[in-house]
Amino acid sequence: MPIAHAPIGAVADSAPPPAPSSAPDHSGEHKLPFGRPGKPMGNSPFMFGLVAAFGVLTAWWLVQMVAAAGSVLVLIVVSLFLAIGLNPAVEWLHGRGLSRLWAIVIVFAGVIVFFAIFALSIVPALTEQTAGFVQDVPNLVQQLQNHPLIRTLDQQYQVLEKLQQYLTSGDLATSLFGGILGVAGVVISAVFSFLTVLVLTLYFLGSLNSIKESGYRMVPRSRRDRVRLLVDEVIRQIGGYVGGNLIISVIAGVVTYIFLTIAGVPYALALAIFVAITDLIPMVGAVIGAVVASLVGLLTSLPIGIACVIFFVIYQQIENYVISPRVFKSSVNVPPIATIIGALLGGALLGVVGALLGIPLAAAVLLVIREVVLPRQEKV
Numbered sequence: 063m064p065i066a067h068a069p070i071g072a073v074a075d076s077a078p079p080p081a082p083s084s085a086p087d088h089s090g091e092h093k094l095p096f097g098r099p100g101k102p103m104g105n106s107p108f109m110f111g112l113v114a115a116f117g118v119l120t121a122w123w124l125v126q127m128v129a130a131a132g133s134v135l136v137l138i139v140v141s142l143f144l145a146i147g148l149n150p151a152v153e154w155l156h157g158r159g160l161s162r163l164w165a166i167v168i169v170f171a172g173v174i175v176f177f178a179i180f181a182l183s184i185v186p187a188l189t190e191q192t193a194g195f196v197q198d199v200p201n202l203v204q205q206l207q208n209h210p211l212i213r214t215l216d217q218q219y220q221v222l223e224k225l226q227q228y229l230t231s232g233d234l235a236t237s238l239f240g241g242i243l244g245v246a247g248v249v250i251s252a253v254f255s256f257l258t259v260l261v262l263t264l265y266f267l268g269s270l271n272s273i274k275e276s277g278y279r280m281v282p283r284s285r286r287d288r289v290r291l292l293v294d295e296v297i298r299q300i301g302g303y304v305g306g307n308l309i310i311s312v313i314a315g316v317v318t319y320i321f322l323t324i325a326g327v328p329y330a331l332a333l334a335i336f337v338a339i340t341d342l343i344p345m346v347g348a349v350i351g352a353v354v355a356s357l358v359g360l361l362t363s364l365p366i367g368i369a370c371v372i373f374f375v376i377y378q379q380i381e382n383y384v385i386s387p388r389v390f391k392s393s394v395n396v397p398p399i400a401t402i403i404g405a406l407l408g409g410a411l412l413g414v415v416g417a418l419l420g421i422p423l424a425a426a427v428l429l430v431i432r433e434v435v436l437p438r439q440e441k442v
Contacts, residue, residue, distance in 0.1 A: 139419065141258075142262075144263045144266075145262075146266075146300050147303075148169050148173070148263070149267065149297075151165075151169045163268075170264055173263075177256075179331075180332075180335045274293065278290055278293075292433060296425075300425070303421060306386075306390050307342055311339070312338060313385060314348070315334045315337055316334070317377060318333065318334040318337045318351075318355065318377075322355065322359075325366050325369055325370065327355070327358055327362055328358070333354070336355070337354075342418060343418065344417050344420070344421060345402070345405055345417075348378055352374035356370040358370075400428060404424030408421075
């Protein structure tokens with residue numbers, strides 16, 4: 063009998079499926095050089111408590127680290143803000159044909175020259191005043207002895223006798239030596255902080271663009287363009303505020319120097335630089351500089367002191383209503399209430415440094431609220 067042959071298609075259909083391979087699939091391992099991640103460990107109460115406790119400990123540890131490194135973080139933030147503030151000048155020189163390296167060198171050299179002039183003008187004045195005070199100590203003591211009130215107190219409480227015993231004992235030497243060591247420590251710390259800020263500012267100026275690009279790469283690609291625009295605008299406003307504040311302070315220092323020189327006030331250059339530096343402090347800085355310069359003028363003579371008061375009152379009105387609006391009209395647009403709140407909160411948190419940084423940070427927060435928060439609320 064002939065053997066019946068089944069159709070080829072039927073044989074193929076009736077064939078058993080191939081057994082699943084137990085070998086791992088290596089098709090996508092070239093994208094995972096450290097292997098595929100394992101399955102989640104589950105959501106058991108023990109694991110939840112363990113992770114929560116670990117999170118609390120980590121947060122506490124981070125807070126302790128931030129508190130311990132607070133002074134260093136302040137130096138870093140100040141250096142970053144200075145770099146952002148000096149960057150518009152660097153970009154301006156770079157746009158005039160200079161390389162960015164030479165633009166940074168010129169701007170940074172200008173900053174160093176400014177502080178060098180300040181040191182050279184203030185140190186001789188302080189030295190002369192200290193030497194004069196030491197020479198006048200015998201006369202001051204004689205005047206105290208001849209004063210009726212001091213004579214009465216000495217008769218009742220033996221003030222001069224106790225003062226003489228204190229001067230002849232070793233307590234004065236111990237206190238003076240400790241005070242000198244304390245002052246020396248403060249000076250060394252200030253010099254170290256100043257040099258640290260200079261070095262960090264130079265580094266941030268040179269690598270500001272690379273720092274921004276590295277930060278942008280941490281943002282998802284779908285949001286990167288918008289974040290880039292927002293951050294660039296924040297940096298522009300901060301740089302505009304810092305640069306504008308520096309320009310206003312330089313104008314204040316130059317005008318003050320011219321006036322004090324004409325009026326014959328001693329140490330005009332040192333006082334002008336002091337006025338320029340204090341003018342950087344929001345709200346109260348200009349008043350501090352004006353009071354100190356006016357007191358020096360008043361010690362010179364009464365008419366000169368009155369002239370100094372009149373000059374600073376008039377100049378502050380010109381600076382507030384003419385110079386500042388023209389300088390800040392295209393950089394920072396912050397409502398007055400936000401300016402006051404930002405300066406007060408910054409001063410409460412970080413002192414003078416916080417007051418300086420509070421206004422540009424307030425401008426950045428207002429920009430984010432206006433461009434991100436409010437549009438989202440309109441869509442709800």
